[in-house]
Amino acid sequence: MFRCDQRPASGALIDQTDSVRTTRTLVPALLAGGLVVAACGGDGDGDTTSNSTTSTGTAEATATVDASSSPTTDGLTPSSSNSGGDGTIDGVVFVPGDADTIQAGVDMAAPGEIVLISPGTYEESVDVTTDDITIRGLDRAGVILDGDFALDNGIRALGVSNVAIENLTVQRFVNNGVFWTGVDGYRGSYLTSYLNGEYGIYAFDSVNGRIDNSYASGSAGAGLYVGQCYPCNGLVDSSHAEYNGLGYQGTNSGGDMTVSNSRFNNNRVGIFPNSGSYELCYPQRETVFSDNTIDNNNEGSAPSISFSAEWIGNGIITPGGIGNVIENNAVSDHDRVGIALVPFVERFPNDDLPTESDWLSNCTDAREEPLPEIIPDELVWESFDTVVTGNRVSDSGQADLMVTSIDMPTEDLRNCWSDNVFTTSQPAQIEQLAPCDGEGSGDWSIDAFDIAEWQAERIDLPPALSSMDADIPPPPADLPNMPDAQVVDTD
């Protein structure tokens, strides 16, 4: 590889404000019919969004690769200093070409570089241990990492900073499709995850990241998952999850966390933020769920672990969630409840319940907390302080809106409801009982729901099902490619 001697400072890879990545180090620009690589050597403030083959007036050089050929360095016209003269391009590792496998390409890439993958099926697991790199497929449906139910994870980023994964498909891995763990700065864009056994697109113990324009189906755990982070500073946006155990799961995550503009349908459960001491950083809290479409999450044929299977038939359900905002969602056609605030009963826990003052503790502090001398046999995680407003909820078998509790009077949980369009609720007249903009009044016992009823129904629910054994539709054929995927600027 021929590399630039000077590179812009890294660390700006994840931009929370834009729907498409905007970085100084690597910016795609679509060029019809050609692959353009803008190389290093610029003045540091060039126009990184140019769609032109012409350089931006800086000292940046460009090189063109015939897009009809394999997007390796074959066909490169080494017209300027970005080429090492040996057919390579600064800041870009081509797979195949520079490396035979994605893992070899990732290992070859230096911080600030991009691994660009040609269409093909790659039967490998990839570990990322280099900061500040981007892994991109040149064709979302055509670049396929296939685990054949024998490999564990598709792409796994481990304890690194600023790793973006873009425009490719991961399928049939035993554990997870795309997985960031212990990462500061992550992004998954235009990803397709299909039939990955546990989680499809998965950020754990990771902060400052986003998942956008992605699709996940066929995972028994959840299609999309952000867990164990506070504050997360995370975003799930413009994505789609269907035929999973849970469409979205957010165990013990929250704080500057948003799930928006996405669709969750035909999962066993649509959206599932929950608390539990089996993993660190409890409780789940402070996540905004807005402007999503959530429908028909009753799908007993979707793969599921047993933990998820008992919650089937709910659109948005927050077992033990605290301080969430659920607003402007369209929620329809659920066998049980459209939007449910419920307790989570955790048997044989790993800690005691956090106090309200503990709710502000970050994950780093939680990691150092000693365990108490006595651990209860059971914890009841109630759902507190959630705002449910402006949602359109319809056609729910049990109730459009619901709240219930176990250890406390439901009216003491400080949840509220306003400006929702709905027909039924448990308890009745829920917006009169606890409006978000004033004092409530009424009888909380009318049509109140006892969650023990669901416990009794568990035996009759569809059982757990592995991804390997599931029969679900393939991903839609029209999932869009990432704009500008074939162009990189390595300035």
Add this chain to the structure above:
Amino acid sequence: MKRAGRWLVLALAPLATACAGVAEADLAPDPQRRGPQGRTAQFVVECGRSHYAFDDPIVAPGLPGASHQHQFFGNTQVDADADYEDVTGAVTTCDQPLDTASYWTPTLLDPTGKLVEPHGLTAYYRVGSGIDPAEVEPYPAGLMMVAGDPGADAAQPVEIVAWSCGSGAVRESVPPECPSDSTLRMVVTFPDCWDGQRLNGFGSGAHVRYSDNACPEGFPVAVPQLTVAVDFPPVDPDGLSLSSGSMLTGHADFWNVWDQDKLEREVTACLNRDVVCGVSL
């Protein structure tokens, strides 16, 4: 393979005596390894039960039927006559197909002597408390270990052998009375410091020891701290026994017949980098 060959020599030695694992209380692992997952680096493998046999390739190699009954998880080819080359690359019952290691424990028997079939085994590979994650090395190929004392007649430290309801953090030295719909779990934690030389050994002469914020003298090589959890269906604890004797004789055995490249990759990627590569509910 050089290391495997060395084990073969050891395996032919008469090792059926002094078969206790490392159980000294002052060498017990830090109890903080219980509690929420996600607190410390780990990688996790879940394995179904493979087979039962009255075999023990560590304690009674080459002597089929000479052991108390064991339930084997992971590698499907391990028996009393197995050697490293025979079982390397065998089919596994673990969800990680490259975890071809072998894990085995005594069987659980109800008051009538009937075997209680386990649901499965979860193997948690972590960094010992106080050990620098970057210092942890993969087990040598062919390493064998026993944790817990099959001959114990008193309670063993719960940091080494314990029982719990479900996957909770409360640990008891004998099976607790669990709710009628709760699984029962046996948890056994292995030593995490190796002498750097031998692939097998027992009791006071063992080749491995537990760390105590550092590896003890003579056992300088930090290796992953393996905890195995065997889950059983709901069962009344009254009258239960183990095939090795009373309920105090809990123990577990491990033979590193992993795909060694994969094991090294997991140690390097997860433990050395101090990240959580998986959790098990």
